[in-house]
Amino acid sequence: DSGVTQTPKHLITATGQRVTLRCSPRSGDLSVYWYQQSLDQGLQFLIQYYNGEERAKGNILERFSAQQFPDLHSELNLSSLELGDSALYFCASSLSAGEPSYGYTFGSGTRLTVV
Amino acid sequence: AQKITQTQPGMFVQEKEAVTLDCTYDTSDPSYGLFWYKQPSSGEMIFLIYQGSYDQQNATEGRYSLNFQKARKSANLVISASQLGDSAMYFCAMREPNTGNQFYFGTGTSLTVIP
Numbered sequence: 711d712s713g714v715t716q717t718p719k720h721l722i723t724a725t726g727q728r729v730t731l732r733c734s735p736r737s738g739d740l741s742v743y744w745y746q747q748s749l750d751q752g753l754q755f756l757i758q759y760y761n762g763e764e765r766a767k768g769n770i771l772e773r774f775s776a777q778q779f780p781d782l783h784s785e786l787n788l789s790s791l792e793l794g795d796s797a798l799y800f801c802a803s804s805l806s807a808g809e810p811s812y813g814y815t816f817g818s819g820t821r822l823t824v825v
Numbered sequence: 826a827q828k829i830t831q832t833q834p835g836m837f838v839q840e841k842e843a844v845t846l847d848c849t850y851d852t853s854d855p856s857y858g859l860f861w862y863k864q865p866s867s868g869e870m871i872f873l874i875y876q877g878s879y880d881q882q883n884a885t886e887g888r889y890s891l892n893f894q895k896a897r898k899s900a901n902l903v904i905s906a907s908q909l910g911d912s913a914m915y916f917c918a919m920r921e922p923n924t925g926n927q928f929y930f931g932t933g934t935s936l937t938v939i940p
Contacts, residue, residue, distance in 0.1 A: 712869070743927065753916065753930035766927055798868060802928075813860060814928065816870035 713737060716801050716817035724825055728789040731820045733801030735782055741765070741804045742784040743814065744776055748797040759784055791824045798822075827851065829917050831931035838907045839939050845892070846902040846934045848917030857921045859900040860928070861891065864914040873915075876900055907938045 713736035723729055735742050744756040746769075755768035759778035770776075773791075778784040788795060798821050802814035830849045838844035850859065861873040876884045876891045884891040892901040904911055917931040 745928075752932050753928075755927040755929075758927060766924070768927060800870060802870075813858075813872055813875055814870075815872070816862075818869045821868070 712815050712817065714739075714801060714803050714815050714817035716799075716820050718820060719818065720821050720823075722823045722825060723791060725791055725793060727791050727824075728787065729791065729822065731786040731788070731799055731801075731822075733784045733786070733803075733817060735784070735801075735803030736815045739803035739805050739815070740782065742778055742782070743802045743804075744770075744784070744786050745800040745802065746797045747800060747819075748794075751797075753800075756786070788822070793824050796822055796824045827931075828929035829919055829931035831917055831934050833934045834932070835935045835937070837937050837939055838904075838911075840909060841906055843903060843905045844907055844936065846904070846915050846917075846936065848900045848902065848931060850898050850900060850917075850919050852898075852919065852921055854921045854923050857919055859891070859893070860918045860920070861889070861900075861902045862916045862918060863911075864916060864933070866913070870916075874902065904936075909938050909940060912936060912938045 715734040717732045741760045743758045747753045756770040757776050758766040762778050773789050776786045798819045800819045801817045857878045859876045863871045874884050874886045874889045874891050876893045883893050888905045890903045914933045916933045918928045
């Protein structure tokens with residue numbers, strides 16, 4: 711167990727629907743990152759939060775949004791789902807947002823299948 | 826330009842032999858971190874090894890070592906005494922403080938250990 715908890719582990723939903731993925735960071739970590747891993751795009755950075763505030767944005771679609779709550783857990787909301795959104799969504803956490811030496815701890819991922 | 830390049834989509838190695846997985850990176854930032862992650866078929870991302878841009882010596886973690894050649898901008902992973910459980914996808918990644926410390930991942934190398 712890495713200490714980063716992602717729920718649910720698997721999700722199957724229909725096109726056009728909306729889902730919420732949840733992430734609880736490792737105890738003490740303030741920074742949360744969301745990544746999407748798909749066969750054609752590889753591992754893509756979506757968004758980062760640090761202590762409740764958005765810190766960096768990557769290739770996140772407008773249909774997607776995220777937030778980090780006061781207890782530091784984070785949610786990734788995906789709406790108007792398309793078949794191409796099927797992917798493995800990872801959450802990762804780290805203590806710091808500003809030091810390159812601080813590695814990530816990854817959660818086990820949520821596998822989203824859009825049918 | 827790609828930040829991280831992994832040119833070996835797939836590699837095979839005999840059990841108990843050593844194998845080198847290639848990684849080159851591109852950055853103009855003097856401070857950065859280089860990482861290798863392992864992703865077995867179960868999907869989780871497992872941290873293997875870290876090398877800081879200012880580190881003088883190559884990083885080692887058990888059977889893993891990182892061959893860091895700064896002038897060539899390469900950070901190859903060496904796995905010694907390969908085991909069947911080493912069969913997995915391996916990702917090289919980089920963090921830069923000037924880009925929000927998101928990870929840039931390579932496309933990965935699929936390693937198969939042959940008994």
